[in-house]
Amino acid sequence: MDLVAVLGLEILNGIASLVLISVGLAIIFGMMRVINLAHGEFLMLGGYAAIIATSHGVNIWISMLVVAPIVVGLIGIVAERLIIRVLYGRMIDTLLATWGLSLFFIGLVTTIFGNSVAGIGAPLGSVAVGRYSISLYRLFLVGVAAAMVVAIYAVLRGTRAGLLARATMENPNMAAALGVSPPRVYATTFGVGAALTGLAGGVLAPISGVLPTVGAAYVAKAFITVISGGTAIVAGTATAAGLFGTVSQLVTYLTTPVIGEAGLLVAAILLLRVLPHGITGRIFRGSL
Amino acid sequence: MTPPVLETHGLSIRFGGVEAVRDVNLCLAERELRCLIGPNGAGKSTLFKLLTGQLQPTAGRIVFRGQDITGHHTHAIARRGIGIKTQVPNLFDGLTVREHLWISARRTNPARRAREIADEILERIRLTGLADSAVGRLAHGQRQWVELGTVLAGNPLLILLDEPAAGMTHDEVARTAELVRDINQTHALIVVEHDMQFVRMIARTVTVMHQGAVLVEDTMARILTNRTVRDIYLGKHGGGA
Amino acid sequence: MSPGIVVTAILMIGVAVGTPLVVDQFELLQLTVFASMCILALSLGVVWGYGGILCFGQSAFFGLGGYTYAVTAVNRGESTLAIGLGIVVPALFAALLGYFMFYGRLSDVYLGVITLSVTLIFFNLVNSTAGDAYRIGSARLNGFNGMPSLPTFNVPGDPGRLLDPTETFYLVMALLLIVYGGLHLLLASHFGRVVVAVRENETRCELLGYDVRQVKLSIFTIGGGIAGLAGCLFANWGAFVSPTMFSLSMTSQIIIWVIVGGLGTLVGPIIGCLIMQYLATALGTQQLANTNLIFGVIFLAFVLLVPRGIVPSLGVLRARWLRARSSRPAA
Numbered sequence: 001m002d003l004v005a006v007l008g009l010e011i012l013n014g015i016a017s018l019v020l021i022s023v024g025l026a027i028i029f030g031m032m033r034v035i036n037l038a039h040g041e042f043l044m045l046g047g048y049a050a051i052i053a054t055s056h057g058v059n060i061w062i063s064m065l066v067v068a069p070i071v072v073g074l075i076g077i078v079a080e081r082l083i084i085r086v087l088y089g090r091m092i093d094t095l096l097a098t099w100g101l102s103l104f105f106i107g108l109v110t111t112i113f114g115n116s117v118a119g120i121g122a123p124l125g126s127v128a129v130g131r132y133s134i135s136l137y138r139l140f141l142v143g144v145a146a147a148m149v150v151a152i153y154a155v156l157r158g159t160r161a162g163l164l165a166r167a168t169m170e171n172p173n174m175a176a177a178l179g180v181s182p183p184r185v186y187a188t189t190f191g192v193g194a195a196l197t198g199l200a201g202g203v204l205a206p207i208s209g210v211l212p213t214v215g216a217a218y219v220a221k222a223f224i225t226v227i228s229g230g231t232a233i234v235a236g237t238a239t240a241a242g243l244f245g246t247v248s249q250l251v252t253y254l255t256t257p258v259i260g261e262a263g264l265l266v267a268a269i270l271l272l273r274v275l276p277h278g279i280t281g282r283i284f285r286g287s288l
Numbered sequence: 289m290t291p292p293v294l295e296t297h298g299l300s301i302r303f304g305g306v307e308a309v310r311d312v313n314l315c316l317a318e319r320e321l322r323c324l325i326g327p328n329g330a331g332k333s334t335l336f337k338l339l340t341g342q343l344q345p346t347a348g349r350i351v352f353r354g355q356d357i358t359g360h361h362t363h364a365i366a367r368r369g370i371g372i373k374t375q376v377p378n379l380f381d382g383l384t385v386r387e388h389l390w391i392s393a394r395r396t397n398p399a400r401r402a403r404e405i406a407d408e409i410l411e412r413i414r415l416t417g418l419a420d421s422a423v424g425r426l427a428h429g430q431r432q433w434v435e436l437g438t439v440l441a442g443n444p445l446l447i448l449l450d451e452p453a454a455g456m457t458h459d460e461v462a463r464t465a466e467l468v469r470d471i472n473q474t475h476a477l478i479v480v481e482h483d484m485q486f487v488r489m490i491a492r493t494v495t496v497m498h499q500g501a502v503l504v505e506d507t508m509a510r511i512l513t514n515r516t517v518r519d520i521y522l523g524k525h526g527g528g529a
Numbered sequence: 530m531s532p533g534i535v536v537t538a539i540l541m542i543g544v545a546v547g548t549p550l551v552v553d554q555f556e557l558l559q560l561t562v563f564a565s566m567c568i569l570a571l572s573l574g575v576v577w578g579y580g581g582i583l584c585f586g587q588s589a590f591f592g593l594g595g596y597t598y599a600v601t602a603v604n605r606g607e608s609t610l611a612i613g614l615g616i617v618v619p620a621l622f623a624a625l626l627g628y629f630m631f632y633g634r635l636s637d638v639y640l641g642v643i644t645l646s647v648t649l650i651f652f653n654l655v656n657s658t659a660g661d662a663y664r665i666g667s668a669r670l671n672g673f674n675g676m677p678s679l680p681t682f683n684v685p686g687d688p689g690r691l692l693d694p695t696e697t698f699y700l701v702m703a704l705l706l707i708v709y710g711g712l713h714l715l716l717a718s719h720f721g722r723v724v725v726a727v728r729e730n731e732t733r734c735e736l737l738g739y740d741v742r743q744v745k746l747s748i749f750t751i752g753g754g755i756a757g758l759a760g761c762l763f764a765n766w767g768a769f770v771s772p773t774m775f776s777l778s779m780t781s782q783i784i785i786w787v788i789v790g791g792l793g794t795l796v797g798p799i800i801g802c803l804i805m806q807y808l809a810t811a812l813g814t815q816q817l818a819n820t821n822l823i824f825g826v827i828f829l830a831f832v833l834l835v836p837r838g839i840v841p842s843l844g845v846l847r848a849r850w851l852r853a854r855s856s857r858p859a860a
Contacts, residue, residue: 035638037781085841086833095831096788099781100828107822220649220777227642258657265646272643273633340736366738378736380729391726392737394719442737 013138015245016145019213021218022225022237023148024197031169032234037098040215044200046109047210048071068202076194080187109212122206153234153241224268230278234288239279293318300347311499321472321475323487324480326497332480333375338449340372341365371444373435381424385434392441413437429460449479449507453486465489537796549695551627562766563806564701567799569759570786574798576752581728586644587783590619590753592774594760599770602680606677608683615761616754623753627746631651675771678757682765791838
């Protein structure tokens with residue numbers, strides 16, 4: 001019975017992890033169709049922001065939940081202004097530019113902070129469940145992931161800003177005719193996506209450690225999750241993360257983590273074969 | 289009496305709650321020229337997509353040259369001899385006019401014959417002077433003719449034209465009508481059009497569609513005086529000759 | 530035959546013949562691997578630039594070719610069959626994957642994700658094959674360590690007679706020329722024109738009676754085979770294969786080569802590959818600034834200043850210059 005509980009928690013962890021690394025990308029790709037290859041680096045920068053702030057005495061929770069998203073959000077806004085905005089609609093150029101941005105950030109961080117940096121331990125400790133012990137911090141991560149999903153849904157559905165964002169994405173000219181400034185919406189959306197990614201990087205820092213190159217491990221999975229989810233940002237990412245997280249953790253439990261990774265990738269391939277436009281291309285169509 | 293080139297039996301397609309094409313029974317003879325008219329949303333383009341296999345019907349059958357082609361792949365249907373000029377032109381913007389005709393003809397002809405056919409059709413559509421221009425740069429009317437020529441180069445038995453005169457000047461419209469009549473000497477055609485002037489230039493039998501179903505099928509003269517047709521369509525467009 | 534193609538071919542032949550006479554052994558080896566990578570670049574250049582297929586996992590065929598060569602050569606002690614299989618096996622896999630994708634009507638970004646996943650699966654799986662249990666025949670896969678000390682190319686039928694660096698260079702340049710020329714012929718043929726037409730407008734191609742699934746499958750398979758050949762050449766160059774051949778880094782590099790050189794040409798990917806390879810080597814040896822940093826700035830500057838890629842941009846400049854010439858009044 002404890003095993004079921006622990007396994008269930010492992011699955012939740014897997015899902016939460018995917019949600020955290022994907023949600024910012026889902027906003028940027030889902031709403032703006034921008035393929036941001038520097039996404040992994042936004043995660044990395046969030047982690048570094050949290051760690052640097054903590055090492056300078058800032059409370060760890062504030063570093064992760066406040067400092068990290070603000071820093072990366074600002075970086076995102078600047079990047080959007082200077083680079084992404086120039087390249088809207090030009091996918092290939094955006095690929096190259098964001099790849100360049102990714103290398104730039106890796107190089108910059110390596111130059112300033114060197115190849116490795118002292119990490120921070122995961123706070124909160126652990127609790128015993130029968131024969132197993134589970135990390136309370138991981139439960140916290142599940143909470144953060146859930147909160148993100150709910151918050152995004154609430155903003156997009158319930159607020160005027162969310163409505164303006166959705167409208168601009170669907171029809172920028174019409175939105176402009178109604179007095180909305182599309183460039184301002186794009187910059188804000190990109191900034192929000194970056195900030196959420198920074199937040200994810202911050203909260204993941206205690207368990208993943210930070211190296212300048214840590215982004216590469218995440219970027220592929222994040223893209224695969226977002227695109228397999230389909231066009232609906234919240235419903236798509238949530239269901240894709242749910243499916244892949246479950247498959248990946250179950251396979252990991254039965255075999256090894258590496259095969260678990262492979263299992264996630266195979267699941268994505270099979271899913272896209274059956275649903276060539278992602279999950280929400282067919283199921284939950286038209287939802288947010 | 290030669291068998292019909294195309295027959296549909298109870299052809300229908302439903303999207304969610306909307307039946308875009310309802311129980312359509314069409315019968316087209318060899319080398320017949322049929323005009324298909326009706327207000328926007330009547331289901332004309334959808335019917336064309338069903339005939340070319342781009343959409344799968346939810347009910348009914350399509351019989352072409354005596355063979356049931358319901359549910360077949362688009363390219364297989366095209367190979368059997370149905371060609372279509374789509375409502376929004378489908379062209380290869382980066383290729384030249386000549387290359388369009390060549391690639392269409394080349395599928396069933398060796399290289400040299402394909403080049404000859406391309407030259408012949410260039411003459412027919414009167415675009416020999418623009419043969420090596422990229423189609424993406426041509427004016428709208430010329431693009432329509434290129435598409436028409438491309439379809440023709442494949443020598444299909446049945447040609448579907450979805451709004452061939454759209455966006456054309458009066459002279460271009462007259463020229464297109466002439467072309468259509470010329471093509472009709474050797475091919476069967478179904479022509480969808482909103483431009484009543486154009487329809488009058490070419491029409492024999494006219495089928496009127498409304499809300500997915502066939503409303504009436506008759507000669508142009510009788511269609512023009514049919515009260516129901518006027519009510520749903522011609523009345524708004526002004527039937528003045 | 531356009532003048533550009535003739536010039537490129539002559540240049541390649543000139544380089545092939547002349548280079549071993551002027552450079553030393555080390556540089557010759559460098560150029561050999563550069564040329565092998567050019568073949569890899571061509572494989573994506575034709576699949577993406579002409580076929581319009583967004584393959585983010587071209588490295589899968591590269592790695593598959595390399596590893597197939599490695600396993601076969603170690604087992605047989607001879608390279609001829611190894612090279613043959615090193616082309617056929619990736620091509621077959623490409624055919625299978627292509628069938629799966631194109632007959633499932635997958636396209637653009639979704640196809641990119643699947644191909645990316647495939648190469649990452651290979652990376653993960655091969656990376657974890659360390660240990661004695663993982664062997665094919667007498668060849669141990671060695672996981673993340675890679676397979677060292679592979680038999681290099683020998684003269685067919687004479688396992689004892691290995692090719693020396695100069696002969697290897699001639700072979701690779703000859704293959705580059707054959708692949709380049711062959712692809713040009715292919716693209717000028719009926720099939721090649723249909724490939725381009727499918728990229729331009731799939732619907733219109735289908736409506737003309739072409740089975741676009743089959744067309745895409747064919748060009749994808751050809752690209753896979755060519756990438757596999759590059760994998761064999763790479764394995765021969767270092768007598769070594771490793772899982773990094775399947776990595777995200779590798780597959781991204783191939784994409785960058787094609788973008789930098791210019792999507793939609795065959796000489797573009799070659800030039801892009803050469804420039805990037807040369808830059809990577811040159812920058813790798815200097816200590817001034819971090820390599821990633823420099824590359825990042827270069828890419829950003831490139832995109833903002835030379836958006837179409839080098840070859841097409843040169844083409845635009847040439848067109849402008851010709852127009853300026855012809856608009857000047859006659860002397």
